Amino acid sequence: MNIPNLIRIAIRALQRNKLRAFLTMLGIIIGVAAVIAMVAIGQGSKKSIQDQLSSMGSNMITIRANSNSTVGGGARLESAALQTLTLDDIKAIEKQATYINAISPAVQSRGQVINGALNWPTSMQGVAPDYLDIRDWKVKEGISFSEEDVTGAAKVCVVGQTIVDNLFTPGDDPIGKIIRFNKIPIKIIGVLAEKGENAFGSDQDDVILAPYTTVQKRIMAITYIQNIYASAINESSTNAATEEITEILRSSHKLSADAEDDFSVRTQAELINTFSSTSELLTVLLTAIAGISLVIGGIGIMNIMYVSVTERTKEIGLRMSIGAKGGDILMQFLIEAILISITGGVIGVLLGVGATQVITKLLSWPTLVSESSILLSFAVCAITGVFFGYYPAQKASRLDPIEALRYE
Amino acid sequence: MAKKILELNDLKREFRMGSEVVRALKGVSFDVFAGEFVTIMGSSGSGKTTLLNILGCLDKPTSGSYHIDGVNISGLSRNELASLRNQKIGFVFQAYNLLARTSARENVELPLLYNSSVSNKERRDRAVKALESVKLGERLDHLPNQLSGGQQQRVAIARALVNEPVMILADEATGNLDSRTSYEIMSLMQELNREQGKTIVFVTHEPDIAAFSSRTITLKDGKVVKDTQNENIKSAKEMLAALPVAEDY
Numbered sequence: 001m002n003i004p005n006l007i008r009i010a011i012r013a014l015q016r017n018k019l020r021a022f023l024t025m026l027g028i029i030i031g032v033a034a035v036i037a038m039v040a041i042g043q044g045s046k047k048s049i050q051d052q053l054s055s056m057g058s059n060m061i062t063i064r065a066n067s068n069s070t071v072g073g074g075a076r077l078e079s080a081a082l083q084t085l086t087l088d089d090i091k092a093i094e095k096q097a098t099y100i101n102a103i104s105p106a107v108q109s110r111g112q113v114i115n116g117a118l119n120w121p122t123s124m125q126g127v128a129p130d131y132l133d134i135r136d137w138k139v140k141e142g143i144s145f146s147e148e149d150v151t152g153a154a155k156v157c158v159v160g161q162t163i164v165d166n167l168f169t170p171g172d173d174p175i176g177k178i179i180r181f182n183k184i185p186i187k188i189i190g191v192l193a194e195k196g197e198n199a200f201g202s203d204q205d206d207v208i209l210a211p212y213t214t215v216q217k218r219i220m221a222i223t224y225i226q227n228i229y230a231s232a233i234n235e236s237s238t239n240a241a242t243e244e245i246t247e248i249l250r251s252s253h254k255l256s257a258d259a260e261d262d263f264s265v266r267t268q269a270e271l272i273n274t275f276s277s278t279s280e281l282l283t284v285l286l287t288a289i290a291g292i293s294l295v296i297g298g299i300g301i302m303n304i305m306y307v308s309v310t311e312r313t314k315e316i317g318l319r320m321s322i323g324a325k326g327g328d329i330l331m332q333f334l335i336e337a338i339l340i341s342i343t344g345g346v347i348g349v350l351l352g353v354g355a356t357q358v359i360t361k362l363l364s365w366p367t368l369v370s371e372s373s374i375l376l377s378f379a380v381c382a383i384t385g386v387f388f389g390y391y392p393a394q395k396a397s398r399l400d401p402i403e404a405l406r407y408e
Numbered sequence: 409m410a411k412k413i414l415e416l417n418d419l420k421r422e423f424r425m426g427s428e429v430v431r432a433l434k435g436v437s438f439d440v441f442a443g444e445f446v447t448i449m450g451s452s453g454s455g456k457t458t459l460l461n462i463l464g465c466l467d468k469p470t471s472g473s474y475h476i477d478g479v480n481i482s483g484l485s486r487n488e489l490a491s492l493r494n495q496k497i498g499f500v501f502q503a504y505n506l507l508a509r510t511s512a513r514e515n516v517e518l519p520l521l522y523n524s525s526v527s528n529k530e531r532r533d534r535a536v537k538a539l540e541s542v543k544l545g546e547r548l549d550h551l552p553n554q555l556s557g558g559q560q561q562r563v564a565i566a567r568a569l570v571n572e573p574v575m576i577l578a579d580e581a582t583g584n585l586d587s588r589t590s591y592e593i594m595s596l597m598q599e600l601n602r603e604q605g606k607t608i609v610f611v612t613h614e615p616d617i618a619a620f621s622s623r624t625i626t627l628k629d630g631k632v633v634k635d636t637q638n639e640n641i642k643s644a645k646e647m648l649a650a651l652p653v654a655e656d657y
Contacts, residue, residue, distance in 0.1 A: 004522035009521055017507040318505045320569070321466060322519040323494020325487045402466050405501070 006328060010335035017308075025344035027297030028381060032348025033355060035290035035377040036268075036369065040356040042283030044367035048276045050235075058236050060134055061242060063228035065248070083224035084262050086097040090134075090228060092252040099241035101233045103129035105225040108213050111182035113208065115167040122163060124181055124208040126215025127229070135229040135275035141143040142190030145211050149293055153213040157181075158190040160205035186210065194350065199393030217275045238267045294377070297344070298384035305337055305392035316396050317404025337389020338382065349374055412475075414463065415605050419472035421458050430459040434630040435472065436572040440575075440609065447610045447618040450627035451488045458516055459627065460611050462607035463639050464497055464577050465489045479573045494522050502580040504560045506552040512539060513548040519571045527561025538566040541604075542596060565596065569606075578602070578610045582617055594620045595644035602607035620644050 014021045045151050065082035090105055097103075107126040112119055125131075132144055147155050157179075174188050186208075195204040216222055232241040242265045249263055309316070316329055324332075353374075356367045421433040432455045440446055446607055450456040461467035465481055466489075474481050477496050480635050481489065493499075498519075498592055506515045516535040520526045526534070539545055542562040552560055561581060578597070582590035600606040610621060618624045619642045626634035 002522070005521045012510065012514065016507070041566070312506065315507060318501075318507075319518070319522075320490065321464065321493060321499050323490050323522040323571075325490040325522075327487070328490075328522060402461050405466075405505070 003331070006331045007335055008333050010339060011221055012230060013235075013332070014336055014339060018302065020308075021175065024301055025340050027300035028294070028334035028341050028344030028384070029297075029348040031290065031294030031297040032345050032377045032381060033352035034293050035287065036349060036352025037284035037355045037359065037367075037374055037378075038290040039373040040352070040367040040369045041359065041365060042279065042286045043370055043373075044360075044365065045204065046276065046279035046283060047368050048363050049279055056145055059232040059238055061230045061232060062247065062266045063230065063236060064264050064266075065226065066262055082262075083222075085225050085228060086213060087225065089221065089249055089252055090225075093228070093230065093245060093248050096248050097230075097241065097244050099232050099237045099244055100230045102130040102133045103228065103230040104131040105212050106131070106229055107212055107222065107225055108227075109182070109215060109220050111219075113163065113181045115177065115179045115265040118167045120163065122206055122208060124210055124215055126210055126212035126219075129214060131229060134229045137195065138193040139190040140193040142188070144190050145209075145393070150211040153217050154211060155184070155186045155218065156189045157186050157208050157210040157214075158192055159188055159209075160192045160193045161208045162206040163208060164191055170234050171331040172398065175200060177181075181208065182219060185358075186214075217279055232267075242267055262325060291380075294380055294384065298341070298388040301337055301340055301384065302388035302392060304334060305389055306395070309333065309392045309396040310406075313399065313404050313407040315397065317401050317407065318335055320399070320401035321405060326397040330393045333393030333396050334386065334389050337393065338385035341381045341385030341389075342378075347380050348381075349378065352377075410443055412439055412450040413442050413444075413477060414438075415473075415475040417473045419459075419462065419469045419474055420454045421455075421462065421467070422470045429483055432630055433462075433469070436627075436632055437460060438625060438629070438632060440607065441604050442574075443601070445598070445608045445610070445621040446623045446624055447612055447621040447649070448625050448627065449618055450614060451613060453582075453629075454627040455630040456564050456611055456613075456627055458580055458630075460577070463609060464499060467542075471606070490522075494519060495571060496574045498571060498573040498576045500561070500564050500568050500576060500578040502583040504552070504557075504564045504584075506560055506563055506567075508553070509551060511551060512544060512555070512566075515563055516566045516570050518566050518567060523571065534570050535566075538570040539563070541569060541600075542566045556589075559594050561585065561589075562594055562596065564635045565600075569600070575607045578608065578612075580612055581610065582612070582614070587607045588648070590617070591644045591648040595648055598644050606650070611656060641647070 065083070065084045087104075087105060090103055093100065094103055104127045109126075110121070110123045113122050113124075127377055128150060129144060129146060131137075132139070139158060142158070144158055145154065148154070150157055160175065167179060168174050168177075174191060176188065178185050178187050180186070192205065192207075192209070197203055212225065216225075230241070230245065233240040245265050246261065249265075250261065253262055255262065319329060353369055356369050359365050361369045416439070417437050419433055419436040420431070423430045423432060434455075436455075436459060448456060448459065458467070462469055463476075465476065468484075468489075476492065479492065479496075480494065484492065507518070513532070513535050516538050517531050520531040520534065525623070536545070536548060540546060542565050544559060544562055544566065547555065547559065552563070555563065561584075564581075565576075576597075584591050585593060592619060595622060597608055601608050601622075608621075610617070612618060620637070621638060622641055623637050624634070625632055
């Protein structure tokens with residue numbers, strides 16, 4: 001068997017019927033293009049949801065003090081008034097936890113902030129420098145405070161855009177200015193990038209961030225902390241991190257096995273699960289639809305190949321009479337089917353990627369063309385060609401040359 | 409003594425049609441030597457087609473032996489028969505059997521595509537040479553539907569020649585042609601036989617075609633009833649010249 005010659009024969013046979021070859025290909029082209037585009041849309045929306053969630057700090061874990069009913073037995077207090085979370089808890093978590101990559105204490109004080117003649121009621125968050133990483137928050141102008149500022153309880157702060165808008169006239173540079181929070185002077189060293197409203201409608205930019213030591217000592221005169229923020233190393237490990245933190249805090253708070261937690265650990269996992277399972281389902285559905293169209297394309301190939309074998313019976317008889325073996329005929333038809341499906345696959349990939357670009361441009365839907373979907377649909381094409389081309393090709397190869405020659 | 413190309417010895421072929429056994433060939437024996445131009449005559453039902461299929465290595469005898477160029481085909485597999493057809497036989501069919509929408513040159517190249525020992529360049533050169541030998545050197549790139557019936561049959565003859573077979577096997581090769589074109593084809597056949605020494609076996613039912621050959625074998629009811637050397641071979645070229653000149657419309 002001479003494969004290069006058989007490929008040549010198959011190409012010539014396809015060239016003799018260009019329109020039919022193209023129409024057969026069309027099924028595969030549409031199938032592959034649909035797979036590529038659908039998967040791209042599914043993956044794109046999944047990624048954009050994930051990005052949005054990450055920008056909200058999707059792997060953020062919040063730890064609050066909680067009054068458990070066994071303490072005191074009287075009225076249960078609101079969490080901010082409890083003094084059970086301490087810096088020792090943070091040290092314990094930092095030391096023992098393996099699923100946490102950043103942690104920050106938080107204390108919060110409400111008050112009036114004044115700059116010259118302008119004033120604004122807001123809250124001041126005392127946090128560690130890691131807090132910005134946990135919230136995935138950037139400083140757009142100036143710098144953030146450092147560990148040294150925390151150690152020295154420096155009177156520096158980073159302010160949100162809402163503070164800048166309310167305390168400064170437009171064009172006034174807030175960096176380096178000293179403002180007063182509850183009469184305590186504090187220097188602005190940075191402005192936070194805008195974050196807008198959160199999911200519940202409160203303005204996330206209406207905040208002043210300062211070292212937690214500064215807020216503890218100079219503003220609130222307390223030693224405990226109110227909240228702990230931490231971030232898990234990735235979204236999928238938030239549950240493991242939650243369990244780990246619970247263990248650590250229970251042992252550092254010396255709670256007996258039957259005692260309730262005197263703190264609560266919360267994550268955004270449910271939110272994430274809902275969103276990602278929705279987009280996961282979307283991807284599966286779109287892929288299934290696209291996959292079905294690919295199978296239909298394959299059946300189209302089989303159909304045409306069968307018709308083609310019948311129609312070309314005389315040609316097959318002639319080829320056999322001048323020396324083509326059964327294997328040669330089998331390979332010729334198989335190569336024709338594979339050429340149709342592979343060529344269709346290439347055109348389909350190009351069309352799919354093109355359609356994806358158009359969708360992104362015109363509808364501004366997020367899309368993500370993954371290499372795996374290209375490789376997969378290409379592999380499926382080749383397999384489709386072999387699978388759906390084999391039976392017609394076998395039928396052709398088993399024809400009796402005498403009968404095939406006399407076929408009308 | 410010329411080389412023995414075909415050797416048939418008590419060849420029988422039976423077909424089973426349900427419970428009945430049809431005996432198409434009932435013991436055919438003859439030899440064909442290199443350089444002979446043999447016509448096989450016979451009315452329909454005489455076993456002509458069955459014999460042709462066996463001579464062409466498309467079918468195998470039920471009993472008896474058939475040697476082509478010294479090879480006994482009885483023990484050969486389907487694939488071995490295909491190779492034999494490719495290398496030893498050049499078929500010419502009544503209906504030309506050219507591939508549609510395929511140039512004359514590519515049609516002629518076809519047998520060589522199934523012969524892996526022929527390179528691309530050699531294949532092209534041999535196809536051109538074969539077309540030139542049937543006087544179609546000017547029409548290499550014409551498609552079958554741009555050629556007349558006679559020209560198409562000449563392309564088919566070129567296709568039969570291109571593999572340099574030991575025998576050209578023609579099956580009613582003039583059956584679809586008018587008498588003028590038939591004479592043209594027969595004149596070409598005679599030329600190939602005389603000038604290039606090609607062995608030709610020509611199956612036909614037309615007696616006037618048999619007159620151009622050197623030997624006529626007549627079949628009847630699956631048996632050879634007559635096997636005569638033709639003493640008075642007519643020249644197709646002269647016959648052609650003698651035809652009244654066609655009027656131009």
